[in-house]
Amino acid sequence: MPSLSRRDLLRAGGVLIVSFACGPLRPRHARAQGAPGKPLDPAQVDSFLAVHADGSVTVYSGKVDVGTGLRVAIAQLAGEELGVPAERIRVIDGDTALCPDQGSTGGSNGLTRGGAEVRQAAATARQALLSLAAARLGVPPAELAIADGIVRPARGGAGAAIGELVGDRRLALTVDPNAPLRAPSTYAVVGRSLPRPDVPAKSTGRHLYVHDFTLPDMLHARVIRPAAPGATLVSVDESSIGGISGVRIVRIEDFLAVVAKDEWAAVRAAGALRAVWRETRTLPGSEELDRWTRSAPIERDQAIVERGDAVAALAGAVRLVSASYFWPFQSHASLGPACAVADVRGGRATVWSSSQGTHAMRATLARVFGFAAADVRVVFMDGSGSYGTNGGDHAAADAVLLSKTLGQPVRVQWSRQDETGWDPKGPQQLLDVRAALDRSGNIAAWDTEMWVPNAAPGARPLLAADAAGLAQEQGTNAGAVTQNGDPPYRADNVRVLVHWVKETPLALSNLRAPGKIANTFAVESMADELAVLAGADAVQFRLARLDDPRAIEVIARAAGAFGWQSRPAPNRVAAAGGLRVGRGIAYVRYKQAENYVAMAMEVAVDPATGRMAVRRVSCAHDCGLVVNPDALRNQIEGCIVQTLSRALHEEVRFDRARVASVDWASYPVLRFPEAPEIDVVLIDRPGERMFGAGEAAAAPVAAALANAVFDATGVRLRTVPFTAERVRAALA
Amino acid sequence: MPMYAFRLNGAPVSIDSWDPAQPLLYVLRGALGAHGTKYGCGLGQCGACTVLVQGRAVRSCTLPIARAAGQAITTIEGLGTPDRPDRLQAAFIAEQAAQCGYCTSGMIMAAAAFLSETPAPTADEVRQALAGNLCRCGTHTRILRAVIRASRA
Known part of the structure; x- marks a missing residue:
């Protein structure tokens, strides 16, 4: 069995020669073709787009489409400025050799940053196209217009096709931040529900995911990880896989993998291989994680909001409510476990990955595995939905380590247990909220204390590098x-105090709407408690404490779509069959600066079993300019259903050593019979800035649900998930 | 190595496998290059690998190749193409019933088996029929609409 030291590994590149009989070559492989010299500088128009002789356009996007519809939306934004139908625009995303670095895709910034930069490049190109046509046609640029890919005089006459004007040549232009954008009133492409180009291939099994990508002479690998994070590898019994031919074991310190030409042989071997691990019992366990979090060592305290003196005002308050809220660790739980392919040869590495941050990954891989950054290329390919940084980046590191070691292309496919057990998690959150009303019912004081994991600078460590003993940065970052820890309503004295907890039990990353679902759950549950204290209807209470007309409209529209009847909670009327039925509302201004979202939902609770059914959800959503209404609705619906799943079912369980949530039985998610009716009201504001919409609608879901349960039962749920067992206990 | 013969999307195929327990999923995605069928869990829990065996929905990740022998297997590729989708695929496209799309093949195959037995289902019947197929992106409402639409096509 080969065993390499770190120094061997860095020196090597192909010390293990593994040979197999050649299997049949399949048609699904390709070398990524580079485009030597193609500009990547985000200051250059050619970095973002190319106009081809046939009049089609290629757009290069550093932001990637993770099933969100980003590609069609970017094509619409570019097409609008260029005067080219979106159908003639091909979007290439996330290939570090072709696409400019626009930062990682996250925080719903795909359109707000990525799309906006492409749009400005396209607007600059438009001015150049007008100038080129002016010279060709002898008409001043101001008298020309581009439509359907042809530049024509506004008064009529002969035109020039943009493909003829440019014909694959580079425009060699700097992006002009002042290049005029088309007026929203003239939009022909933006604002239309163009179908996503990937859906036909996805619906017929033809779409190529990273999972489906192969290379000649590629080996299939399975990495064997211990049941306990941080365990060290004591010994491996090679004879345990003696009955499976064509399998090679790779061990590099605590990194253990099996590789084979035949994928099933690798799977069988991974299951059969006997390895002894030394586990540590250093985890706090998930059973009393709220208590652990409250008493954990604190890195520092930070008041991130401080208006007036909330603490003093609360000390003197009589109409006071206080409550604690807890959100558990949750997994991205991507349906398809992570997969990546790497080809490391001759000191160069090409990696095919579904990473949401290919440029950042390129830099990290180069640093960790000892390449020049210029010698690493990361090619984005679609993966299973990731909702943040799932196991994909780690799978890519696994593949690079193995390909570098073996000198052959390697495909690493994580198992279900790898993905659910080892993906970096969304963190646990604990919140204490105290708020008080004055005699007139104004919010006199509000204090939120939150316990969240400390963020440490640097890249998040890669599992493979840690296991193999490679030096790397040890950043911690959950987004x-x-x-959204402070109320969006008028309040006289407000404080939000963050307790940055020094250690995190499990490795973290950004999970959709990081932190803001739990924060909104606490803030909007408390707002509901204040409404009850005031004897007010939940919608009226909120409307009366808002000034921003967009906030007021979004709540009014959600309530209207829902058919909200004004009355105080809780509901006094039980429904048939002993069910308790109620409705709840929640509102958020996402990040206190972006989307306005309000959501009302109806829930039926069976007190005998503790089971609940979310019957229907009405969501009003204002993200400014709407680029593609149907793709936006799809995202909003997904935010609602996925976050209902997180609120109802999801909690990563672990004991002192091991993570116990490792598959769909031990980490259940929402299923079809629980899917509610969803009514989405889009408020389109073409004259306003566009905000990203991939996660904002997730933020109010848990709060609206908890408020509906209170309305139905008179009981507040303050700990997620709202399992039947927990609800039954709360109602007892 | 033992040979296993079956029909794949109407065409006869024969495959050698060193292991009679090798799940059909790996044979489809590997030697046969039919990558539309997806690996999701290998445990029969999620439905991403659903194919039709003699018209019935089966999890290919837990079906040994030895038991697929002699059967007629239909995968997502056997229903239609992007240019000529079958009625379910056309309905999924019309409803834009996908985000990442990783569950889509299994959803469509499970729905195909269901509609062959229940040609005019209610929404609740569709919900129950697809209870074993997981979607993580939360496209459930669209998938429900697509299956109902297909049943009326």
């Missing part, structure tokens, strides 16, 4: 988890 912007402290936003």
Whole structure:
């Protein structure tokens, strides 16, 4: 069995020669073709787009489409400025050799940053196309217009096709931040529900995912990870897989993998291989994680909102409510476990990955595995939905380590247990909220204390590199988890105090709407408690404490779509069959600066079993300019259903050593019979800035649900998930 | 190596496998290059690998190749193409019933088996029929609409 030291590994590149009989070559492989010299500088128009002789356009996007519809939306934005139908625009995303670095895709910034930069490049190109046509046609640029890919004089006459004007040549232009954008009133492409180009291939099994990508002479690998994070490898019994031919074991310190030409042989071997691990019992366990979090060592305290003196005002308050809320660790739980292919040869690495941040990954892989950054190329390919940084980046590191070691292309496919057990998690969150009303019912004081994991600078460590003993950065980052901890309503004295918890039991990353679902759950549950204290209807209570007309409209529209009847909670009327039925509402201004979302939902609770059914959801959504209404609705619906799943079912369980949530039985998610009716009201504001919409509608879901359960039962749920067992206990 | 013969999307195929327990999923995605069928869990829990065996929905990740022998297997590729989708595929496209699409093949195959037995289902019947197929993106409402639409096509 080969065993390599770190120094061997860095020196090597092909010390293990593994040979197999050649299997049949399949048609699904290709070398990524580079485009030597193609500009990547985001200051250059050619970095973002190319106009071809046939009049089609290629757009290069650093932001990637993870099933969100980003590609069609970017094509619409570019097409609008260029005067080219979106159908003639091909979007290539996330290939580090072809696409500019626009930062990782996250925080719903695909359109707000990525799309906006492409749009400005296209607007600059439009001015160049007008100039080129002016010279060709002898008509001043101001008297020309581009439509359907042809530049024509506004008063009529002969035109020039953009493909003829440019014909694959580079435009060699700097992006002009002042290049005029088309007026929203003239939009012909933006604002239409163009179908996503990937859906026909996805519906017929033809779409190529990273899971489906192969290379000649590629080996299939399975990485064997211990049941306990941080365990060290004591010994491996090679004879345990003696009955499976064509399998090679690769061990590099605590990194253990099996590789084979035949994928099933690798799977069988991974299951059969006997390895002894030394586990540590250093985890706090998930059973009393709220208590652990409250008493855990604190890195520092930080008041991120401080208006007036909330603490003093609360000390003197009489109409006071206080409550604690807890959100557990949750997994991205991607349906398809992570997969990546790497080809490391001659000191160069090409990696095919579904990473949401290919440029950042390229830099990290180069640093960790000892390549020059210029010698690493990461090619984005579609993966299973990731909703943040799932196991994909780690699978890519696994593949690079193995390909570098073996000198052959390697495909690493994670198992279900790998993905659910080892993906970096969304963190646990604990919130204490105290709020008080004055005699007139104004919010006199509000204090939120939150416990969240400390963020440490640097890249998140890669599992493979840690196991193989390679030096790397040890960053901790779960995203912007402290936003929306303050109420969006008029309040005289407000404080949000963050307790940055020093250690995290499990490795973290950004999971959709990081932190903001739990924060909104706490804030909007408390707002509901104040409404009850005031004897007010939940919608009226909120409307009376808002000034922003967009906030007021979004709540009014959600309530209207729902058919909200004004009355105080809880509901006094039980429905047939002993069910308790109620409705709840929640509102968020996402990140206190972006989308306005309000959501009302109806829930039926069976007190005997503790089971609940979310019957229908009405959501009003204002993200400014709407680029593609149907793709936007799809995202909003997904935010609602996925977050209902998180609120109802999801909690990563672990004991002192091992993570116990490793598959769909031990980490259940929402199923079809629980899917509610969803009514989405889009408020389109073409003159306003566009905000990303991939996660904002997730934020109010848990709060609206908890408020509906209170309305139905008179009981507040303050700990997620709202399992039947927990609800039954709360109602007893 | 033992040979296993079956019909795949109407065409006869024969495959050698060193292991009679090798799940059909790996044979489809590997030697046969039919990558539309997806690996999701290998445990029969999620439905991403659903194919039709003699017209019935079966999890290919837990079906040994030895038991697929002699059967007629239909995968997502056997229903239609992007240019000529079958009625379910056309309905999924019309409803834009996908986000990442990783569950889509299994959803469509499970729905195909269901509609062959229940040609005019209610929405609740569709919900129950697809209870074993997981979608993580939350496209459930669209998938429900697509299956109902297909049943009326």
